[in-house]
Amino acid sequence: MSVGIVGYGANLPRHRIKVEEIAKVWGADAPSYKKGLELREKSVPAPDQDVITLSVEAARNALLRAKGVNPQDLGAIYIGSESHPYAVKPSGTVVGEAIGAFPSCHVADFEFACKAGSEAMFVVYGLVKAGLVKYGLAIGADTSQGAPGDALEYSAAAGAAAYIIGSQDLVATIDDTYSFTTDTPDFWRREYQHYPQHAGRFTGEPAYFRTVLGASEALLKKSGMKPKDFQYAVFHQPNGKFPMRAGKMLGFSREQIETGWLVPTLGNTYSGASPLGLTAILDVAKPGDKIFMCSYGSGAGSDAFIYTVTDRIREVQGLAAKTRDMLDKNVIYLQYGEYAKFRRKILKAE
Amino acid sequence: MPTARTWREYPQRYRYEAAVCKKCNKWHFPPRPVCDACKGEEFETKAMRRTGKILSHTVIRVPPAPFKDQAPYAMAVIEMDDGPRITTQVVDCGDGSLKIGQKVKLEFRRIYDDSEAGSINYGYKAVPA
Structure with missing residues (x-):
């Protein structure tokens, strides 16, 4: 039995900040950061976006491409992230409710720094292969954190990718x-x-x-x-x-x-x-x-x-927004002050 | 808003479930017990398409307490492609230069947090299509 990807989808925030905008605040040399990191700008989640919202939109795009898959047939939803909005309450509970997959579904949040998404893909692949679930949804998503002024601040970005994994109507075999x-x-x-x-x-x-x-x-x-x-x-x-x-x-x-x-x-x-x-x-x-x-x-x-x-693959590529289009089109650039507010880096009075 | 009330509204806030009159096919969002067009009392539950257009819009500069960090923000009356009209925030619209008739789609977003340690309320907001 071949097991693989039945549908896939991405979601990216529209906001961006350039390396120069961060570097000027910290007195850093933007050209050397751009050269050292080979990175010019990064995505920034809006204040109303988090791992759950990005995951829901990515999952909806994956369902559009997995046409014919009923969300009720998703036997597992696993979300890998290191920025789950709740410390206790799985992100997958909200995502599964939003896409209409519940209540007959196994849900867990995964964490393993930057590989939690592929970890979810591996586990869903195993469950489908074992015959325990017909389809499963694996998501890798983050609104990653970088301390102000730290090298990570130039790269820590946000986005989500969702994969419906099954054994029928595959767009790619694993x-x-x-x-x-x-x-x-x-x-x-x-x-x-x-x-x-x-x-x-x-x-x-x-x-x-x-x-x-x-x-x-x-x-x-x-x-x-x-x-x-x-x-x-x-x-x-x-x-x-x-x-x-x-x-x-x-x-x-x-x-x-x-x-x-x-x-x-x-x-x-x-x-x-x-x-x-x-x-x-x-x-x-x-x-x-x-x-x-x-x-x-x-x-x-x-x-x-x-x-x-x-x-x-040819039937499904155009059924949802393409990743490069989300990356390149309709972007909104932020100044550092707006970015600091968006990322809740400003300490406010109670 | 109490957590229990938000929870009861998940079908609409999360999945855009409308009540479609079995007699005259009018879409009601949120659902209602009697159709205001034909007085029919039987409905089918269907999810609205997430696309629509702006009928009217404004900017909120003096918001209610849970939204104070978001002001100024855009609000609009949207006519959904399936017929119902909804009032919602419009986000990711840059300088806020919205236009009547502009195409929008609904996205899943955080609406507000009950408090720093409280539950997070999710739902729909419109973004330029």
Whole structure:
């Protein structure tokens, strides 16, 4: 039995802030940040947007593309994020109610830094394959936090990607998967802390690169495939440089990575990052295309997947808003003061 | 607004469920027990399409307490493509230069928080289509 993606959808906020606008507030050198991060601007959630609202809109787009799937047939809803609006009350309870999936449904929120979205995809894939659910909904979404003035503030962005996974009417099969996990303390957020902390350059070689390369090399070996066998590849994209460098180290070309490389104008959408890149690839993919995906979550772990696009992709690509259109069209630029208000960075009197 | 009242309105706030008169096919949102067109009392529940156009709009500068951090904000009467008219906030509209007849669609948004530690109330707002 083939298991794979039946419908997919994305949602991005319309607001953006440029690197220059943040840098001028902190006296930082914008050109060096832009060059160092390979990032020009990032998305900013409006005050009335959060992981739940972005997830609902992404799920609605996924349902539009999974035409024929009744939300009542979704046996599981898993949302991966590190910015769930409630500490106790799953985001999936609101999302499932909004899309009409309840009450016969298993719901859980997942957390694993930036790989919580692919984690949800892995678990739903397993449940469908085991025959426990007919369809499941996996979402990666974040309205990520970066402390004012910290390097993360230039990249911490917002967005959501949703996948309906099943075994009928597939737009892409999931051919193989592999997960790689270690205890690597490169980034964390303690209980009651508003902003995460990170270990600076330690987040690179011993964390991101060791883990992404570890998962990717193992999956390529397990599947017997080589980078040249794929039309597209998407890696977790905390900045513009890391995914391009990891891809090059593995033997993927810039052309294979660019379609799903959203970070230069989107920023790092954390749990949404590689799942959102995959939506941009599916928006333009052709039947028979092979796609390689590898997420990364600090702490640390990676989930790698291999997909094959089916003939049905052409029927569904135009049924909902495309990711690049959401990224490039109708954007509203913010000044730092507006951004600080939107992100509740201003301390007010009670 | 009490949590229980918000909860009772989920079908409309979350899923735009209207009552469609089985006799004359008029859409009512929110649902009502008697059709104001034909006095019919039997209805079918259907979700409205999320698209419509602005019939009238204004800007709220002196808001009720739960919305004080959002002011100034746009409010509009929207005629939905399925017929019902709703009053709602319009967001993501840049400088707020809305126009009568402008196409909009409903998105799922936070409406307001009961307090910093209270429950979060979600529902629909319009955005430019």
